[in-house]
Amino acid sequence: MxxxxxxxxxxxxxxxxxxxxxxxxxxxxxxxxxxxxxxxxxxxxxxxxxxxxxxxxxxxxxxxxxxxxxxxxxxxxxxxxxxxxxxxxxxxxxxxxxxxxxxxxxxxxxxxxxxxxxxxxxxxxxxxxxxxxxxSQRDEELWIDQLAPPIADDVIGHLAFQYAHPRWIAQVFSDALGGSAGQLQALLAADDERPPVHLAALPGMITAEELALTSDGEVGTLSPYAVYLAGGDPGALEAVREGWARVQDEGSQLVARALSLAPTVGEDTGRWLDLCAGPGGKAAMLGALADIAGARVDAVEIAEHRAELVRSAVRDLPVTVMVGDGRDPGLEPGFDRVLVDAPCTGLGSLRRRPEARWRRRPADVADLVVLQRELLTAALGLARPGGVVAYSTCSPHLDETRGVLDEVLAEHPAVELLDARELVPAPDLGDGLTVQLWPHRHGTDAMFLAVLRRAV
CATH class of the missing domain: 1.10.940.10 (NusB-like)
Known part of the structure; x- marks a missing residue:
């Protein structure tokens, strides 16, 4: 051998x-x-x-x-x-x-x-x-001049080459940014950099200030639970080993927090739901927030191995993990708060998954959009009248964000779209009532968030 x-x-x-x-x-x-x-x-x-x-x-x-x-x-x-x-x-x-x-x-x-x-x-x-x-006979700039499409003829193609993105993904970003070449360049540049490590201090277990002191990190600017880690192995930190903190992008923290703050109508029952829970980051944050609020979380994950990851992430928290399909999980309706962190292309987290941009294909989007629409519809059925549903994707693709949302709202006229921007303490969140975070604007993954409420 x-x-x-x-x-x-x-x-x-x-x-x-x-x-x-x-x-x-x-x-x-x-x-x-x-x-x-x-x-x-x-x-x-x-x-x-x-x-x-x-x-x-x-x-x-x-x-x-x-x-x-x-x-x-x-x-x-x-x-x-x-x-x-x-x-x-x-x-x-x-x-x-x-x-x-x-x-x-x-x-x-x-x-x-x-x-x-x-x-x-x-x-x-x-x-x-x-x-x-x-x-070695040319530096990167000279190779770009030789091989990239001329910027005068194809701005998106040139920028995609310059910042190492497939052209179709650069086009998706451009569409979501309203066609601004300057914004696209800033996003692609941010996306082409290795991102800092974000830690989440689970509320009720450790504060961001305490975590920053013990990790030699810096308290985050947007999420009250975020800490930016300067370097080193986060798994070696006592707070992470003990389960008081975990690695989690600040944008994901903001999504979970927004659901906990969204205004319901009527008396709450203490029932929260994470409909697509794997691998467990948002379920843990929701569990910590639910514990403070006197609520419990049901967490649904379709794959057994990912459900095990969720169980590990939520240990000692009021979270019950079950294996099931979020489109028909077999749960009794009547939840106060439901999170649909839907499976998506992941185009908003390419900087954290270096190989992903070369694996995804435009054809991937259609099947995911169908699944996202079905999951959001199921979530609305599981929420109680007056309850709220947060729909999030780690993708800014318009088909996966506004496209899914608009179709579901058209089919459910009794559902109200709340102003999610009021629930996220960040500037420049975009037009309308939804939130779109960006690496180049907010230093987070490109998370999308919409918050819906069922009519009473």
Missing amino acids: SRPAHLRDKAVDQPRAAARDTLRAIRERDAYANLVLPKLLRERQITGRDAALATELAYGTARATGILDQIIASAADRPVADIDGPVLDVLRLGSYQLLRTRIGAHAAVSTSVDLIRSEMGQGPAGFVNAVLRKV
């Missing part, structure tokens, strides 16, 4: 080998970088600055894959589809170092050549050397 590639040659740079193996897992089995890389770092005992380098290279390369592939194809004078997968992984890794880091050209090329030589021999190593040397 052959040894793993990272062990075949002691001269191979271990942080780069970990990054390379993460890219391979993404390519070969559609793995997620944030699940693969931490495991590799632990197994190989890569820590400190080496772990930080491996993380930057793996996440950055995954995020920039599309633009890197076009540059590699030009430098190699062949489509990337004609390049062996293991060779392509190393070319992507080397090209990222050359174009988007301060790593010297010699180090970027030589470590890449060492990686491929240790696994595949001198022939592929010579090819990698030749391609990367050609890549």
